[in-house]
Amino acid sequence: MKHGIYYSYWEHEWSAKFGPYVEKVAKLGFDIIEVAAHHINEYSEADLAAIKQSAKDNGIILTAGIGPSKTKNLSSPDADVRKAGKAFFEQTLTNVAKLDIKTIGGALHSYWPVDYSKPVDKEGDRARGVEGIHGIADFANDLGINLCIEVLNRFENHVLNTAAEGVAFVTEVGKPNVKVMLDTFHMNIEEDSFGEAIRTAGPLLGHFHTGESNRRVPGVGRMPWHEIGLALREINYTGAVVMEPFVKTGGTIGSDIRVWRDLTNGADEAKMDEDARNALAFSRFVLGG
Ligand SMILES: O=C(CO)[C@H](O)[C@H](O)[C@H](O)CO
Numbered sequence: 001m002k003h004g005i006y007y008s009y010w011e012h013e014w015s016a017k018f019g020p021y022v023e024k025v026a027k028l029g030f031d032i033i034e035v036a037a038h039h040i041n042e043y044s045e046a047d048l049a050a051i052k053q054s055a056k057d058n059g060i061i062l063t064a065g066i067g068p069s070k071t072k073n074l075s076s077p078d079a080d081v082r083k084a085g086k087a088f089f090e091q092t093l094t095n096v097a098k099l100d101i102k103t104i105g106g107a108l109h110s111y112w113p114v115d116y117s118k119p120v121d122k123e124g125d126r127a128r129g130v131e132g133i134h135g136i137a138d139f140a141n142d143l144g145i146n147l148c149i150e151v152l153n154r155f156e157n158h159v160l161n162t163a164a165e166g167v168a169f170v171t172e173v174g175k176p177n178v179k180v181m182l183d184t185f186h187m188n189i190e191e192d193s194f195g196e197a198i199r200t201a202g203p204l205l206g207h208f209h210t211g212e213s214n215r216r217v218p219g220v221g222r223m224p225w226h227e228i229g230l231a232l233r234e235i236n237y238t239g240a241v242v243m244e245p246f247v248k249t250g251g252t253i254g255s256d257i258r259v260w261r262d263l264t265n266g267a268d269e270a271k272m273d274e275d276a277r278n279a280l281a282f283s284r285f286v287l288g289g
């Protein structure tokens with residue numbers, strides 16, 4: 001098991017440059033940095049080459065996260081949007097591969113966060129989502145990338161809210177590089193049992209996000225970490241465990257994540273770093289790896 005952190009912990013915008021964080025997370029002791037792929041198509045070839053080299057020099061693996069915008073929604077009822085989504089993913093995956101990234105996770109099958117001022121068509125969106133993911137899976141596979149379909153809570157997405165729904169979706173897609181992704185923050189809202197949800201995903205679990213129920217770093221709240229660690233060991237999970245803390249107000253990240261109060265307790269960057277380092281030690285101990 002390898003442990004990582006989403007660099008957005010320190011940032012306010014998904015567009016924030018992730019290059020400088022490679023060295024920072026290495027110094028904190030992480031194995032992985034997760035980067036936002038939302039704006040990767042704006043990086044130059046030279047930028048991508050430099051980041052890849054920095055990861056190599058620092059012994060860091062990169063993974064990618066993405067919340068596709070409404071205009072790139074693979075499950076949209078509008079065929080032009082689906083087409084734009086496919087083109088966007090092909091370009092994004094091509095650039096992601098330049099960083100040797102083997103895992104991209106998020107609401108790849110839909111868009112995020114969902115606009116609930118419009119009527120919801122769960123069945124239709126799900127069917128088009130299966131088709132959309134099926135349509136980009138081989139492209140990703142040829143680049144050596146796994147598509148990890150994130151199960152989100154009801155307030156952020158309607159298509160997949162439970163591990164069981166994630167497993168049914170991924171099974172229907174039926175491609176070896178399309179996997180289920182779970183996140184303890186979302187599971188805490190939707191699942192009856194953390195252990196059971198992880199066992200339900202079993203060998204299909206491709207990526208795992210962690211955070212407390214208020215999205216603070218693992219180890220400071222009331223998440224049942226021992227139960228989660230036992231279940232991950234039971235299914236012999238050897239993939240990435242990426243903590244995804246969101247503690248700062250402001251910017252697009254603050255508003256997309258609905259962070260309306262300072263969850264850092266006024267921490268400066270040094271204290272944020274220390275919190276991340278402590279959360280990593282806690283995660284290695286309780287979850288393994
Ligand atoms: O858990 C999440 C959203 O609540 C997601 O992992 C990411 O934050 C989102 O896809 C943006 O990268």
Ligand SMILES: [Mn+2]
Binds near residue numbers: 150183209
């Ligand atoms: Mn997540």
